[in-house]
Amino acid sequence: MCGIVGYIGNQDASDILLKGLSNLEYRGYDSAGIALLNAEGVHIFKEKGRIAALRNIVDPNVRATMGIGHTRWATHGEPNRRNAHPHQSASGRFAIVHNGVIENFASLRDQYLSGVPLRSDTDTEIVVQLIECFVTGGMGVEAALRKTLKLVEGSYAIALLDRENPEMIYVGKNKSPLLIGVGDGFHVVASDATAMIQQTKQYVELMDEEIVLLTRDSYVIKDLDGKVKRRKPYTVSFDARDTEKGAYPHYMLKEIDEQPAVLRRLLQKYEDETGHLSVDSAITRAIQNADRLYIVACGTSYHAGLVGKQLIEQIAQIPTEVHISSEFSYNTPLLSKKPLFIFISQSGETADSRTVLVKVKKMGYPTLTLTNVEGSTLYREADYKMLLYAGPEIAVASTKAYTAQIAVLSFIAIAAAESKGIALDFEPIHELSFVAQAMERMIDQKAQLKEIARNYLSVTRNAFYIGRGIDYYVCMEAALKLKEVSYIQAEGFAGGELKHGTIALIEDGTPVLAFTTQPNVNNSIRSNVQEVSTRGAYTCIISMEGVTDKPDDQIVLPKVHRFFTPLVCAIPLQLIAYYAALQNECDVDKPRNLAKSVTVE
Numbered sequence: 229m230c231g232i233v234g235y236i237g238n239q240d241a242s243d244i245l246l247k248g249l250s251n252l253e254y255r256g257y258d259s260a261g262i263a264l265l266n267a268e269g270v271h272i273f274k275e276k277g278r279i280a281a282l283r284n285i286v287d288p289n290v291r292a293t294m295g296i297g298h299t300r301w302a303t304h305g306e307p308n309r310r311n312a313h314p315h316q317s318a319s320g321r322f323a324i325v326h327n328g329v330i331e332n333f334a335s336l337r338d339q340y341l342s343g344v345p346l347r348s349d350t351d352t353e354i355v356v357q358l359i360e361c362f363v364t365g366g367m368g369v370e371a372a373l374r375k376t377l378k379l380v381e382g383s384y385a386i387a388l389l390d391r392e393n394p395e396m397i398y399v400g401k402n403k404s405p406l407l408i409g410v411g412d413g414f415h416v417v418a419s420d421a422t423a424m425i426q427q428t429k430q431y432v433e434l435m436d437e438e439i440v441l442l443t444r445d446s447y448v449i450k451d452l453d454g455k456v457k458r459r460k461p462y463t464v465s466f467d468a469r470d471t472e473k474g475a476y477p478h479y480m481l482k483e484i485d486e487q488p489a490v491l492r493r494l495l496q497k498y499e500d501e502t503g504h505l506s507v508d509s510a511i512t513r514a515i516q517n518a519d520r521l522y523i524v525a526c527g528t529s530y531h532a533g534l535v536g537k538q539l540i541e542q543i544a545q546i547p548t549e550v551h552i553s554s555e556f557s558y559n560t561p562l563l564s565k566k567p568l569f570i571f572i573s574q575s576g577e578t579a580d581s582r583t584v585l586v587k588v589k590k591m592g593y594p595t596l597t598l599t600n601v602e603g604s605t606l607y608r609e610a611d612y613k614m615l616l617y618a619g620p621e622i623a624v625a626s627t628k629a630y631t632a633q634i635a636v637l638s639f640i641a642i643a644a645a646e647s648k649g650i651a652l653d654f655e656p657i658h659e660l661s662f663v664a665q666a667m668e669r670m671i672d673q674k675a676q677l678k679e680i681a682r683n684y685l686s687v688t689r690n691a692f693y694i695g696r697g698i699d700y701y702v703c704m705e706a707a708l709k710l711k712e713v714s715y716i717q718a719e720g721f722a723g724g725e726l727k728h729g730t731i732a733l734i735e736d737g738t739p740v741l742a743f744t745t746q747p748n749v750n751n752s753i754r755s756n757v758q759e760v761s762t763r764g765a766y767t768c769i770i771s772m773e774g775v776t777d778k779p780d781d782q783i784v785l786p787k788v789h790r791f792f793t794p795l796v797c798a799i800p801l802q803l804i805a806y807y808a809a810l811q812n813e814c815d816v817d818k819p820r821n822l823a824k825s826v827t828v829e
């Protein structure tokens with residue numbers, strides 16, 4: 229939700245900020261703006277829509293070597309130029325960009341800013357006006373910033389320019405992600421490292437309730453009481469090429485294609501010197517000590533969690549519950565005596581999940597995060613962590629992170645089973661290598677999957693995916709993927725549940741796509757297909773070679789071990805969604821109303 233960048237150095241800031249914002253566009257793309265500071269003062273450019281629209285209105289004659297920028301996913305105030313960031317204080321002295329939500333903005337406005345004419349409908353403007361109000365009252369800028377940030381409730385990652393001080397960018401962070409990038413004679417600020425990876429690979433993490441005084445040559449981190457904190461930069465493990473599309477028309481397609489390679493990389497990363505898949509022994513012990521696992525996640529990560537539950541319960545025989553983060557926060561279930569919480573998050577920044585993490589940590593329970601982003605909030609704050617090693621995922625719709633999450637959950641299940649002395653009926657690395665090959669075979673069937681999308685999804689406004697057991701969870705993800713990128717209303721249902729109500733929606737031509745990879749439910753799901761077909765549905769069966777297939781099935785997946793079928797199913801479900809989105813002329817990588825990193829609750 230919103231991306232922010234900042235630059236202070238010796239080069240043309242406007243170009244660096246615009247490039248950084250383009251890299252961050254996946255975080256929000258309804259309006260954007262930059263503020264440049266030079267000897268003439270603060271120059272603000274903002275525009276509704278994408279960064280390309282902003283680029284068109286930035287005056288190339290304004291030269292500056294420092295500035296801040298923002299790409300917005302609107303929360304307070306409709307997406308238009310007036311509400312786009314940066315926002316300025318009443319006198320124009322200060323300009324601010326902000327990612328997050330100031331929950332008490334109305335009470336702060338009423339208490340401190342009654343005489344100040346506000347120029348936007350945003351919560352953000354309150355912050356910059358408060359800073360100016362305290363400075364006008366006689367405070368120094370740093371003190372005014374700290375006082376303001378002590379007053380605000382909610383989440384913020386901010387960067388602030390002061391017309392009177394062209395040597396400094398003021399930065400603050402609470403709950404929303406923010407990094408400082410360190411270079412030779414320059415510094416950058418960014419919501420994540422991908423934004424500024426062209427500038428530097430050295431980043432400094434910021435903790436909650438910290439500010440930074442950033443100059444060309446130094447970064448001074450302080451807490452809100454002004455106490456200095458020292459922290460060294462770390463080197464990010466990817467480079468600029470990982471964030472590029474290359475010859476692909478869309479990131480989503482590139483990321484779908486990368487999945488076999490990601491799985492192979494994961495096998496290497498989690499293989500020990502004896503050639504076995506292994507998980508950190510501290511994590512295995514934490515699992516052994518737990519009487520129940522609680523998986524907490526949102527969206528696609530939640531769907532990976534549902535598959536993970538099946539794997540952990542069936543392979544390691546450990547009872548496991550899966551919860552949607554935003555529900556768990558206030559609708560907390562009765563917990564077992566010794567729970568272990570597993571958070572799954574591609575970004576590691578999802579606010580709903582973080583709220584639960586903070587809550588259960590306060591309750592004293594152990595926590596493990598599975599994430600793709602080293603150094604992210606959920607990564608830092610959990611007791612134990614496992615990385616997904618999927619590389620930067622840029623398309624808003626998650627693909628390779630989803631399969632990486634399932635793979636890592638299977639590693640947990642396998643390690644937990646082995647630590648309990650449960651004999652496995654498969655050799656993990658061997659089976660998962662087969663899975664990577666099977667994924668490749670499905671990726672090679674793009675033409676066929678494109679044809680399925682054309683045949684089933686080109687004129688429809690709705691569609692259903694049905695499955696049973698582990699295939700049901702695959703269907704939930706298939707429906708989400710289709711919805712988010714093609715805007716076709718889609719639902720994933722348990723095959724047996726249709727007749728209890730949803731079957732009323734089936735009419736002539738309604739597309740119903742069934743996943744059937746498990747022999748024990750093959751006959752039942754095929755009966756469900758018959759039931760809807762009899763009522764006019766246009767049905768498509770996706771089965772598994774030598775396990776559940778029949779001659780007329782529309783797609784037959786290569787055979788893999790029954791535990792790993794969701795990894796192979798992921799490819800057709802993602803490609804069908806991708807091609808349906810193309811047919812509907814949707815913006816595949818940046819679907820409407822969505823953002824990649826959901827940092828507000």
Ligand code: M6R
Pocket residue numbers: 526527528529530572573574575576577578581624625626627712822824825826
């Ligand atoms: O970064 P996270 O995995 O925590 O994000 C969770 C969801 O917001 C995310 O999976 C979302 O559902 C994606 N749009 C899925 O494609």
